[in-house]
Protein backbone atom coordinates (compact mmCIF):
# COMPACT_ATOMS: atom_id res chain seq x y z
CA UNK A 121 0.00 0.00 0.00
CA UNK A 122 2.88 2.35 0.82
CA UNK A 123 4.52 1.56 -2.52
CA UNK A 124 1.26 2.24 -4.34
CA UNK A 125 0.90 5.57 -2.57
CA UNK A 126 4.46 6.43 -3.64
CA UNK A 127 3.34 6.31 -7.27
CA UNK A 128 0.10 8.13 -6.52
CA UNK A 129 -2.23 5.13 -6.57
CA UNK A 130 -4.83 4.79 -3.84
CA UNK A 131 -6.26 1.52 -2.66
CA UNK A 132 -8.06 -0.13 0.20
CA UNK A 133 -7.09 -3.17 2.23
CA UNK A 134 -9.26 -6.25 1.95
CA UNK A 135 -9.63 -8.75 4.77
CA UNK A 136 -13.31 -9.64 4.64
CA UNK A 137 -15.56 -10.73 1.73
CA UNK A 138 -17.74 -7.62 1.88
CA UNK A 139 -14.67 -5.41 1.40
CA UNK A 140 -14.29 -6.78 -2.13
CA UNK A 141 -17.59 -5.26 -3.18
CA UNK A 142 -17.24 -2.34 -5.57
CA UNK A 143 -13.55 -2.95 -6.25
CA UNK A 144 -12.31 -2.81 -9.83
CA UNK A 145 -9.08 -4.68 -9.43
CA UNK A 146 -7.16 -6.55 -6.82
CA UNK A 147 -3.55 -7.10 -5.79
CA UNK A 148 -2.87 -10.23 -3.75
CA UNK A 149 0.44 -9.49 -2.04
CA UNK A 150 3.31 -11.64 -0.85
CA UNK A 151 3.63 -13.05 2.61
CA UNK A 152 3.31 -16.66 3.61
CA UNK A 153 0.73 -18.52 1.62
CA UNK A 154 -0.21 -21.11 4.28
CA UNK A 155 -0.91 -18.37 6.82
CA UNK A 156 -2.75 -16.33 4.20
CA UNK A 157 -4.91 -19.37 3.37
CA UNK A 158 -5.70 -19.88 7.06
CA UNK A 159 -6.71 -16.24 7.45
CA UNK A 160 -8.74 -16.30 4.22
CA UNK A 161 -10.55 -19.39 5.49
CA UNK A 162 -11.14 -17.79 8.87
CA UNK A 163 -12.83 -14.83 7.17
CA UNK A 164 -14.60 -17.06 4.61
CA UNK A 165 -12.86 -15.09 1.87
CA UNK A 166 -12.21 -17.85 -0.69
CA UNK A 167 -15.67 -17.90 -2.37
CA UNK A 168 -15.62 -14.10 -2.79
CA UNK A 169 -12.05 -14.16 -4.12
CA UNK A 170 -12.93 -16.90 -6.64
CA UNK A 171 -15.98 -14.90 -7.70
CA UNK A 172 -13.82 -11.79 -8.15
CA UNK A 173 -11.26 -13.65 -10.29
CA UNK A 174 -14.05 -15.43 -12.21
CA UNK A 175 -15.75 -12.09 -12.95
CA UNK A 176 -12.75 -11.20 -15.12
CA UNK A 177 -11.56 -8.21 -13.10
CA UNK A 178 -7.80 -7.54 -13.20
CA UNK A 179 -6.04 -9.44 -10.43
CA UNK A 180 -2.31 -9.38 -9.77
CA UNK A 181 -0.67 -11.87 -7.43
CA UNK A 182 2.90 -11.30 -6.23
CA UNK A 183 4.89 -14.13 -4.70
CA UNK A 184 2.52 -15.77 -2.16
CA UNK A 185 -0.26 -14.10 -4.18
CA UNK A 186 0.97 -16.00 -7.25
CA UNK A 187 0.84 -19.24 -5.25
CA UNK A 188 -2.72 -18.39 -4.18
CA UNK A 189 -3.84 -17.91 -7.80
CA UNK A 190 -2.23 -21.07 -9.19
CA UNK A 191 -4.35 -24.10 -9.95
CA UNK A 192 -1.69 -26.32 -8.40
CA UNK A 193 1.04 -25.71 -5.82
CA UNK A 194 3.79 -28.16 -4.94
CA UNK A 195 6.56 -27.96 -2.37
CA UNK A 196 4.46 -27.70 0.75
CA UNK A 197 6.14 -29.00 3.87
CA UNK A 198 3.09 -30.96 4.91
CA UNK A 199 -0.29 -31.52 3.34
CA UNK A 200 -1.88 -29.12 0.90
CA UNK A 201 -3.34 -25.67 1.28
CA UNK A 202 -6.40 -24.07 -0.18
CA UNK A 203 -5.82 -21.98 -3.30
CA UNK A 204 -8.01 -19.51 -5.15
CA UNK A 205 -6.95 -21.03 -8.47
CA UNK A 206 -7.81 -19.71 -11.91
CA UNK A 207 -4.23 -19.51 -13.19
CA UNK A 208 -3.48 -22.65 -15.19
CA UNK A 209 -0.01 -23.45 -13.89
CA UNK A 210 1.93 -25.44 -11.35
CA UNK A 211 3.90 -23.39 -8.84
CA UNK A 212 6.65 -24.56 -6.53
CA UNK A 213 6.15 -22.66 -3.29
CA UNK A 214 9.79 -22.26 -2.30
CA UNK A 215 11.56 -22.93 -5.57
CA UNK A 216 14.42 -20.52 -4.90
CA UNK A 217 15.02 -21.79 -1.37
CA UNK A 218 14.82 -20.13 2.03
CA UNK A 219 15.21 -16.52 3.16
CA UNK A 220 18.99 -16.98 2.79
CA UNK A 221 18.63 -17.62 -0.93
CA UNK A 222 16.61 -14.42 -1.48
CA UNK A 223 18.12 -12.38 -4.30
CA UNK A 224 17.66 -9.49 -6.72
CA UNK A 225 18.16 -9.58 -10.46
CA UNK A 226 17.44 -7.57 -13.58
CA UNK A 227 14.61 -9.17 -15.53
CA UNK A 228 13.75 -8.76 -19.16
CA UNK A 229 10.01 -8.41 -19.77
CA UNK A 230 9.62 -8.21 -23.56
CA UNK A 231 5.99 -7.06 -23.34
CA UNK A 232 7.10 -3.84 -21.62
CA UNK A 233 9.14 -2.82 -24.65
CA UNK A 234 5.95 -1.94 -26.53
CA UNK A 235 4.93 0.52 -23.81
CA UNK A 236 8.32 1.80 -22.76
CA UNK A 237 9.92 2.59 -26.09
CA UNK A 238 12.26 -0.38 -26.04
CA UNK A 239 13.09 -0.43 -22.33
CA UNK A 240 11.96 -3.80 -21.15
CA UNK A 241 13.91 -4.30 -17.96
CA UNK A 242 12.41 -4.62 -14.55
CA UNK A 243 14.19 -5.16 -11.23
CA UNK A 244 13.07 -8.41 -9.64
CA UNK A 245 13.25 -8.84 -5.85
CA UNK A 246 12.85 -12.52 -4.95
CA UNK A 247 12.18 -13.36 -1.30
CA UNK A 248 11.68 -17.02 -0.37
CA UNK A 249 10.27 -16.95 -3.84
CA UNK A 250 8.13 -19.42 -5.70
CA UNK A 251 8.56 -20.21 -9.40
CA UNK A 252 6.27 -21.49 -12.09
CA UNK A 253 7.18 -25.00 -13.19
CA UNK A 254 4.73 -25.41 -16.04
CA UNK A 255 1.92 -23.48 -17.68
CA UNK A 256 -1.21 -24.35 -19.65
CA UNK A 257 -1.68 -23.30 -23.26
CA UNK A 258 -3.74 -20.20 -22.33
CA UNK A 259 -0.98 -18.79 -20.15
CA UNK A 260 1.36 -16.18 -21.61
CA UNK A 261 4.90 -16.24 -20.22
CA UNK A 262 6.01 -12.64 -19.54
CA UNK A 263 9.40 -13.27 -17.95
CA UNK A 264 11.76 -16.00 -16.94
CA UNK A 265 15.09 -15.88 -15.13
CA UNK A 266 18.20 -18.03 -14.78
CA UNK A 267 18.04 -20.59 -12.01
CA UNK A 268 20.67 -19.51 -9.43
CA UNK A 269 23.48 -21.99 -8.88
CA UNK A 270 22.82 -22.12 -5.12
CA UNK A 271 19.18 -23.13 -5.48
CA UNK A 272 18.63 -26.28 -3.45
CA UNK A 273 17.46 -29.22 -5.54
CA UNK A 274 13.72 -29.54 -5.28
CA UNK A 275 11.69 -32.67 -4.91
CA UNK A 276 8.03 -33.46 -4.64
CA UNK A 277 6.51 -36.43 -2.95
CA UNK A 278 4.07 -38.40 -5.01
CA UNK A 279 1.09 -40.21 -3.48
CA UNK A 280 3.29 -43.29 -3.02
CA UNK A 281 5.88 -41.27 -1.14
CA UNK A 282 8.44 -41.52 -3.95
CA UNK A 283 10.51 -38.39 -4.26
CA UNK A 284 11.55 -37.16 -7.67
CA UNK A 285 13.47 -34.15 -8.96
CA UNK A 286 10.93 -31.99 -10.72
CA UNK A 287 13.00 -29.23 -12.22
CA UNK A 288 16.38 -29.33 -13.88
CA UNK A 289 16.25 -26.60 -16.52
CA UNK A 290 18.55 -23.55 -16.64
CA UNK A 291 15.74 -20.97 -16.59
CA UNK A 292 12.44 -20.79 -14.78
CA UNK A 293 9.23 -18.82 -15.37
CA UNK A 294 8.68 -15.90 -12.97
CA UNK A 295 5.90 -13.77 -14.53
CA UNK A 296 2.79 -14.81 -16.43
CA UNK A 297 -0.55 -13.53 -17.57
CA UNK A 298 -3.73 -15.45 -18.26
CA UNK A 299 -6.61 -13.23 -19.30
CA UNK A 300 -7.39 -10.99 -16.34
CA UNK A 301 -4.74 -12.57 -14.12
CA UNK A 302 -1.19 -11.24 -13.79
CA UNK A 303 1.22 -13.11 -11.53
CA UNK A 304 4.83 -12.43 -10.58
CA UNK A 305 7.12 -14.52 -8.39
CA UNK A 306 8.98 -11.34 -7.45
CA UNK A 307 8.07 -8.12 -5.63
CA UNK A 308 8.13 -5.02 -7.88
CA UNK A 309 6.90 -2.97 -4.91
CA UNK A 310 10.07 -3.64 -2.90
CA UNK A 311 12.63 -1.94 -5.12
CA UNK A 312 13.50 1.72 -4.67
CA UNK A 313 12.83 2.07 -8.40
CA UNK A 314 9.15 3.06 -8.67
CA UNK A 315 9.31 2.32 -12.39
CA UNK A 316 9.10 -1.40 -11.57
CA UNK A 317 5.80 -1.02 -9.81
CA UNK A 318 4.60 1.27 -12.58
CA UNK A 319 5.56 -1.44 -15.05
CA UNK A 320 3.63 -4.02 -13.11
CA UNK A 321 0.62 -1.71 -13.09
CA UNK A 322 0.93 -1.40 -16.85
CA UNK A 323 1.03 -5.16 -17.19
CA UNK A 324 -2.01 -5.34 -14.95
CA UNK A 325 -3.64 -2.93 -17.33
CA UNK A 326 -3.12 -5.42 -20.12
CA UNK A 327 -5.16 -7.84 -18.04
CA UNK A 328 -8.13 -5.47 -18.04
CA UNK A 329 -10.91 -6.97 -20.13
CA UNK A 330 -12.91 -3.79 -20.69
CA UNK A 331 -12.18 -0.13 -21.26
CA UNK A 332 -13.72 0.64 -17.90
CA UNK A 333 -10.86 -1.25 -16.29
CA UNK A 334 -8.13 0.18 -18.48
CA UNK A 335 -5.90 2.63 -16.69
CA UNK A 336 -2.73 2.98 -18.72
CA UNK A 337 -3.18 1.60 -22.21
CA UNK A 338 -2.97 4.11 -25.05
CA UNK A 339 -1.49 6.73 -22.78
CA UNK A 340 1.88 8.19 -23.57
CA UNK A 341 4.48 8.66 -20.89
CA UNK A 342 3.46 12.22 -20.13
CA UNK A 343 0.09 11.02 -19.08
CA UNK A 344 1.22 8.13 -16.99
CA UNK A 345 1.91 10.17 -13.89
CA UNK A 346 -1.57 11.62 -14.08
CA UNK A 347 -3.01 8.19 -14.68
CA UNK A 348 -1.26 6.89 -11.60
CA UNK A 349 -2.87 9.66 -9.58
CA UNK A 350 -6.23 9.08 -11.13
CA UNK A 351 -6.24 5.34 -10.63
CA UNK A 352 -8.03 4.13 -7.59
CA UNK A 353 -7.92 0.44 -6.99
CA UNK A 354 -10.97 0.82 -4.82
CA UNK A 355 -13.48 1.89 -7.42
CA UNK A 356 -13.96 4.05 -10.46
CA UNK A 357 -17.71 4.15 -10.16
Ligand code: GLN
Pocket residue numbers: 149150151152153154182183184185187213214247248249250
Ligand atom coordinates in the same frame (compact mmCIF):
# COMPACT_ATOMS: atom_id res chain seq x y z
N1 GLN B 1 7.36 -18.95 -0.40
C1 GLN B 1 6.36 -18.21 0.33
C2 GLN B 1 5.11 -19.03 0.53
O1 GLN B 1 5.13 -20.21 0.46
C3 GLN B 1 6.03 -16.89 -0.35
C4 GLN B 1 7.09 -15.87 -0.05
C5 GLN B 1 6.72 -14.45 -0.38
O2 GLN B 1 5.54 -14.11 -0.60
N2 GLN B 1 7.69 -13.58 -0.33
O3 GLN B 1 4.10 -18.51 0.80
